[in-house]
Amino acid sequence: xxxxxxxxxxxxxxxxxxxxxxxxxxxxxxxxxxxxxxxxxxxxxxxxxxxxxxxxxxxxxxxxxxxxxxxxxxxxxxxxxxxxxxxxxxxxxxxxxxxxxxxxxxxxxxxxxxxxxxxxxxxxxx
Numbered sequence: 495x496x497x498x499x500x501x502x503x504x505x506x507x508x509x510x511x512x513x514x515x516x517x518x519x520x521x522x523x524x525x526x527x528x529x530x531x532x533x534x535x536x537x538x539x540x541x542x543x544x545x546x547x548x549x550x551x552x553x554x555x556x557x558x559x560x561x562x563x564x565x566x567x568x569x570x571x572x573x574x575x576x577x578x579x580x581x582x583x584x585x586x587x588x589x590x591x592x593x594x595x596x597x598x599x600x601x602x603x604x605x606x607x608x609x610x611x612x613x614x615x616x617x618x619x620x
Contacts, residue, residue, distance in 0.1 A: 502574060504558060559606075586610035
């Protein structure tokens with residue numbers, strides 16, 4: 495099955511800085527402790543890697559970023575194409591990603607320092 499991704503990271507925005515401390519998500523669900531037999535199952539058929547990223551945006555770039563997340567991604571729920579230096583930190587590779595949760599932003603001296611966790615869904619192969 496081929497998944498079509500219509501959204502792309504806006505060209506006028508900088509690529510994210512990556513914190514390489516991201517880890518695979520634990521997808522295991524366990525029965526409550528009160529049950530006599532412990533039952534485990536996988537929450538997902540596949541586990542996505544999570545990558546912590548950050549940006550430094552100007553006022554205009556931050557407005558564009560907010561509009562992209564809100565309107566193009568449906569408040570951050572849709573997948574989009576993004577070039578990342580992952581996994582080798584050497585060459586840009588295009589990935590299908592989505593926001594794991596909301597982003598956090600802090601205004602400091604005219605710069606918006608923004609952080610988020612991205613789920614790496616798949617590398618894009620042509």
